[in-house]
Amino acid sequence: MAQQRFTVIGLGLFGTEIAKTLAKRGSEVLAIDVNDEKTKNIQDDVAYAVSLDATDIKALQAQNIDNSDAVVVAIGENFESLLLCTVHLLDLKVKRIIARARGPLQRMILKKLGVTEILSPEIEVSTVVAEQLIHPSIGSFLQLPDDYEIAEVKTPRGIANRSLEDIKLRDKYKLNIITVERETEVQIDGETVKEKHILGIPRSTTMLYETDTIIVFGRTKDIKKFIEINQ
Numbered sequence: 001m002a003q004q005r006f007t008v009i010g011l012g013l014f015g016t017e018i019a020k021t022l023a024k025r026g027s028e029v030l031a032i033d034v035n036d037e038k039t040k041n042i043q044d045d046v047a048y049a050v051s052l053d054a055t056d057i058k059a060l061q062a063q064n065i066d067n068s069d070a071v072v073v074a075i076g077e078n079f080e081s082l083l084l085c086t087v088h089l090l091d092l093k094v095k096r097i098i099a100r101a102r103g104p105l106q107r108m109i110l111k112k113l114g115v116t117e118i119l120s121p122e123i124e125v126s127t128v129v130a131e132q133l134i135h136p137s138i139g140s141f142l143q144l145p146d147d148y149e150i151a152e153v154k155t156p157r158g159i160a161n162r163s164l165e166d167i168k169l170r171d172k173y174k175l176n177i178i179t180v181e182r183e184t185e186v187q188i189d190g191e192t193v194k195e196k197h198i199l200g201i202p203r204s205t206t207m208l209y210e211t212d213t214i215i216v217f218g219r220t221k222d223i224k225k226f227i228e229i230n231q
Contacts (some may be wrong), residue, residue, distance in 0.1 A: 003028050006194050007068040009054045009085060011038040014121055015098065020045050036097030037130060054085040060092065070096035079106055086113060137227055139213065150178065155212045158230030165204040173226040175218035177202055183211045 004027045008019040011033035019031045019042060029046040034038050036051045043049035052059040054075065065071060071094050075082040082099065089097050090113065098117040101107040110118050124143075139152035159167045169175045180199045185192050196213075199206065208214065217224060 003070045005030070005067060007032065007063070007065055007071040008074060009033070009071065009130060010074035010076060010082075010100070010161055011035070011042060011078045012074065014076060015072065016042055017073055018074065023047070025063070030065075030068070032063070055081050057088040057091065058087075065089070066092045066094055068094060070094075070098060073097065073099040076100060076102070083113070085107065086110065086115060092135055135224065137231065138223075143220075147220050148218065148223060149223065150215065150217050151217055151223050152181070152213050153223070153227060155208050155210050155214055156227055156230035157210060159208055160210040163204065164202055164206050164208065167208070169216070169226075173218070173229075174222045175216045175226060178215040178217055179212040180206065180208065181215070182209070 006019075006022050006027050007030040008015050008022070009032045011019070011031055015033075015037075016032075019029050023029045023046045031042050031046045031049045032052060032054055034053050036052065039049040039051045047212070052063070054060060054073075070162050071089055073082055073086055073089070075085060079102070084155060085178060086097060086099055092155050094212060096117070097115055098119060099110050099115050101110055101120050102122060103120070107120060131228050137154040137156065139154070141149050141151035143149050169177055176218050181196050183196050183197055185197050187193075216226075218226075
């Protein structure tokens with residue numbers, strides 16, 4: 001499989017983390033920012049780091065940006081620059097554009113331009129924090145369309161020490177279990193430490209314990225109802 005090539009434009013905290021993560025996973029990453037210091041800070045972590053004005057279409061063309069498998073526009077401080085950069089990428093027929101939006105107005109404008117993949121990290125993070133404050137038993141979760149989500153849930157006391165067959169998640173709660181993360185004790189250098197491991201695909205006979213984390217799929221309202229009934 002050919003190495004994937006990605007470009008990240010805008011090296012604030014958000015863009016920098018995306019660029020570094022892509023590089024760590026074996027992708028060829030071109031990191032771009034107008035600030036020299038930001039490109040110098042990341043040059044050892046990615047394949048290429050270039051300081052240029054991303055609102056200059058000729059500067060983008062010089063980097064063969066249209067050869068990227070995807071371009072992430074993570075410019076956070078200047079929405080006008082983000083828009084102009086995005087327009088240039090559309091004109092250059094970039095295969096895939098993922099743009100950052102701060103708030104619904106910016107999201108709407110980007111959609112009007114024809115951008116279909118839009119990230120709103122501030123909104124997503126605030127949603128996660130609010131959810132975890134309201135329901136402390138929920139860990140990370142992935143919000144899906146049509147009010148569905150995949151959520152990590154600490155095993156509620158009401159179903160602890162029971163089998164999946166007995167709990168009847170699907171029939172009683174309209175939820176599907178994806179897997180179980182179980183805490184186990186192992187010996188390392190003579191010391192007993194706790195590690196978490198995925199059990200794989202659970203069977204109907206799989207028992208759930210209070211120290212387990214279950215990963216479930218279902219409607220948001222059904223997951224919340226399941227937690228409230230059994231907590």
